[in-house]
Amino acid sequence: MFVNETVKEIVNKYRALWSLGHAMSLMGWDAETYMPEEGVKGRSVASAELALLYRRLFLQDVAPLVEKVMGAEGLNEYEAGVARVLGRELERLRKVPEKVHYELAKLRVEASKVWRDAKAQGNFKAFEPYLERVFQLRREFAEHLGYKEHPYDALLDYYEEGLTDKDVEFMFRSLVPAIKRVLEKVSEDGYYPRAHELEGVAYEKEELERLNREVLTILGFPWSRGRLDVSPHPFTVGVSLWDVRITTRYEGRDFRRSLFAAIHEFGHAIYDMNVDEALAMTPLEGGASLGVHESQSRFWENVVGRSFSFVTVLRPLIEKHLSIARGYSEEELYRYFNVVRPSTI
Amino acid sequence: MFVNETVKEIVNKYRALWSLGHAMSLMGWDAETYMPEEGVKGRSVASAELALLYRRLFLQDVAPLVEKVMGAEGLNEYEAGVARVLGRELERLRKVPEKVHYELAKLRVEASKVWRDAKAQGNFKAFEPYLERVFQLRREFAEHLGYKEHPYDALLDYYEEGLTDKDVEFMFRSLVPAIKRVLEKVSEDGYYPRAHELEGVAYEKEELERLNREVLTILGFPWSRGRLDVSPHPFTVGVSLWDVRITTRYEGRDFRRSLFAAIHEFGHAIYDMNVDEALAMTPLEGGASLGVHESQSRFWENVVGRSFSFVTVLRPLIEKHLSIARGYSEEELYRYFNVVRPSTI
Numbered sequence: 052m053f054v055n056e057t058v059k060e061i062v063n064k065y066r067a068l069w070s071l072g073h074a075m076s077l078m079g080w081d082a083e084t085y086m087p088e089e090g091v092k093g094r095s096v097a098s099a100e101l102a103l104l105y106r107r108l109f110l111q112d113v114a115p116l117v118e119k120v121m122g123a124e125g126l127n128e129y130e131a132g133v134a135r136v137l138g139r140e141l142e143r144l145r146k147v148p149e150k151v152h153y154e155l156a157k158l159r160v161e162a163s164k165v166w167r168d169a170k171a172q173g174n175f176k177a178f179e180p181y182l183e184r185v186f187q188l189r190r191e192f193a194e195h196l197g198y199k200e201h202p203y204d205a206l207l208d209y210y211e212e213g214l215t216d217k218d219v220e221f222m223f224r225s226l227v228p229a230i231k232r233v234l235e236k237v238s239e240d241g242y243y244p245r246a247h248e249l250e251g252v253a254y255e256k257e258e259l260e261r262l263n264r265e266v267l268t269i270l271g272f273p274w275s276r277g278r279l280d281v282s283p284h285p286f287t288v289g290v291s292l293w294d295v296r297i298t299t300r301y302e303g304r305d306f307r308r309s310l311f312a313a314i315h316e317f318g319h320a321i322y323d324m325n326v327d328e329a330l331a332m333t334p335l336e337g338g339a340s341l342g343v344h345e346s347q348s349r350f351w352e353n354v355v356g357r358s359f360s361f362v363t364v365l366r367p368l369i370e371k372h373l374s375i376a377r378g379y380s381e382e383e384l385y386r387y388f389n390v391v392r393p394s395t396i
Numbered sequence: 397m398f399v400n401e402t403v404k405e406i407v408n409k410y411r412a413l414w415s416l417g418h419a420m421s422l423m424g425w426d427a428e429t430y431m432p433e434e435g436v437k438g439r440s441v442a443s444a445e446l447a448l449l450y451r452r453l454f455l456q457d458v459a460p461l462v463e464k465v466m467g468a469e470g471l472n473e474y475e476a477g478v479a480r481v482l483g484r485e486l487e488r489l490r491k492v493p494e495k496v497h498y499e500l501a502k503l504r505v506e507a508s509k510v511w512r513d514a515k516a517q518g519n520f521k522a523f524e525p526y527l528e529r530v531f532q533l534r535r536e537f538a539e540h541l542g543y544k545e546h547p548y549d550a551l552l553d554y555y556e557e558g559l560t561d562k563d564v565e566f567m568f569r570s571l572v573p574a575i576k577r578v579l580e581k582v583s584e585d586g587y588y589p590r591a592h593e594l595e596g597v598a599y600e601k602e603e604l605e606r607l608n609r610e611v612l613t614i615l616g617f618p619w620s621r622g623r624l625d626v627s628p629h630p631f632t633v634g635v636s637l638w639d640v641r642i643t644t645r646y647e648g649r650d651f652r653r654s655l656f657a658a659i660h661e662f663g664h665a666i667y668d669m670n671v672d673e674a675l676a677m678t679p680l681e682g683g684a685s686l687g688v689h690e691s692q693s694r695f696w697e698n699v700v701g702r703s704f705s706f707v708t709v710l711r712p713l714i715e716k717h718l719s720i721a722r723g724y725s726e727e728e729l730y731r732y733f734n735v736v737r738p739s740t741i
Contacts, residue, residue, distance in 0.1 A: 070441065078418075
């Protein structure tokens with residue numbers, strides 16, 4: 052896989068950076084799931100310090116080697132991948148001053164805590180100044196990184212290399228009219244109720260959690276390499292190739308939401324977990340891009356999860372675990388899940 | 397508090413080391429509580445890498461400054477504390493080679509996982525080779541650190557500065573005969589049953605957990621700054637001054653054990669939590685020594701927890717939460733807890 056001596060040296064040195072990333076991922080997961088409230092005081096400082104340390108180690112130990120291979124010829128596709136991924140990171144790290152990195156890393160932890168509390172209380176005002184500061188800092192970030200047309204292009208590039216605001220505009224401009232037409236047609240048909248009764252029925256969190264776990268097990272989630280926890284907004288974090296954690300939320304009503312969030316995150320997780328083990332702890336460990344990631348999560352959530360066939364698999368499990376859904380007929384459940392029996396199409 | 401310019405610089409630079417410590421503490425907590433099984437593969441590498449990084453940063457950034465203040469005059473007691481604590485650490489870091497640090501940090505994570513599995517299966521053989529290797533490495537450690545009489549003196553010094561094998565021998569030699577006499581007298585009295593029936597009765601884990609939580613709340617455990625979780629061996633970890641986590645275990649029978657473990661760890665936690673906030677994230681944040689730590693944990697466990705008065709507080713809570721203990725008379729519960737009504741002494 053890695054034959055080039057410089058690349059091998061990079062991969063060796065990168066293990067310390069990967070380890071910092073591992074720690075920061077775990078700290079992020081913990082902050083959203085189990086950290087006691089006041090823990091944010093230490094966590095925010097530690098997160099910012101480790102972000103700086105990462106930056107410093109990268110520039111000091113890895114950067115000179117990366118520069119050596121960036122223009123190099125005869126690299127195999129893995130080696131070229133390392134050069135490309137780290138080359139991009141290096142360029143970015145150099146453009147944004149240390150101070151901005153530090154403040155943003157600290158603010159993210161603090162703001163996330165304020166957001167959680169504000170969300171629970173439905174109090175946007177409490178979060179507003181933090182959101183403003185995050186925006187401000189992100190704008191600064193964009194200015195440092197540089198862009199051709201729109202400041203967000205500089206930031207979007209982190210998620211989807213090369214994608215611009217203009218591309219996204221173009222995509223939605225072509226998609227929206229067609230989607231609107233489909234939506235109108237479906238609404239006119241009158242098959243799906245505007246709001247289904249089950250959306251308003253309160254469920255037992257413990258029952259739904261058991262349902263989610265059984266569904267994940269059926270989908271093949273490897274519990275020895277992952278976890279399902281609870282957070283205000285569902286997410287997936289790959290702490291390592293052998294430890295990928297997902298969350299869902301329990302809003303109390305409309306159980307589809309929690310279930311499909313779990314299936315969505317399952318899609319992210321299964322992608323992260325299936326990276327070649329030989330790439331573990333190297334710069335090539337993560338997914339290719341957010342777009343590819345979402346293609347996986349939405350495939351499982353929408354193509355698999357919201358299909359008639361899958362809902363027929365779900366039905367007996369819902370019957371088994373969810374007392375509130377027990378009185379509903381087969382047809383009613385199909386309507387709630389917005390699926391149509393194939394023969395009726 | 398810190399006035400001396402060099403000490404102030406040390407404290408500033410130390411924040412990166414503290415942050416690594418923060419991450420490593422959380423990783424340690426997570427490995428014992430929530431980490432999925434196979435996560436050990438990445439966690440062991442990350443732990444070893446961060447241990448090396450800590451060492452490297454210490455020697456590179458902090459060591460020259462520490463050397464400057466180690467002999468300095470006119471330091472106030474906080475500044476002298478920083479010089480003393482970091483001076484000791486520096487001396488140790490220099491004596492033990494990087495390779496040994498790395499291997500031990502990695503092995504500790506791996507061995508702990510093997511130990512957990514072996515414990516659950518009652519299979520010592522599975523753990524034996526790991527234990528042997530830990531011993532071997534610890535002996536190497538001791539040789540590098542140096543000692544006057546017994547190799548363990550070098551290691552004991554980590555927990556209780558200056559204490560030696562000989563001191564411990566001497567203490568136990570004086571204590572054991574007296575304790576034996578007390579034990580014989582108590583056994584002859586026949587008040588306490590050799591084994592109490594309640595030791596063998598299986599409890600509901602969820603019920604006991606609720607009891608433990610209510611007891612900790614009554615003792616004043618600040619839940620906004622701490623957690624109670626489950627691990628095969630109870631422990632306390634101070635992730636920061638504002639985030640101290642304790643664990644207990646649920647063995648299924650003899651509920652005192654779980655309850656007193658929680659109270660014991662509460663003692664450790666409350667000590668960690670009450671360090672002056674001005675010392676947070678500095679080298680003086682931790683407790684003074686393991687001896688002082690145990691004086692706190694055992695005070696709460698034994699002097700408070702195992703007192704007649706406290707058991708009278710416990711009784712209604714046990715009645716409320718623990719269905720298996722409901723049939724027992726007041727006197728029976730006192731016997732189970734080995735306490736005597738003051739009037740009868």
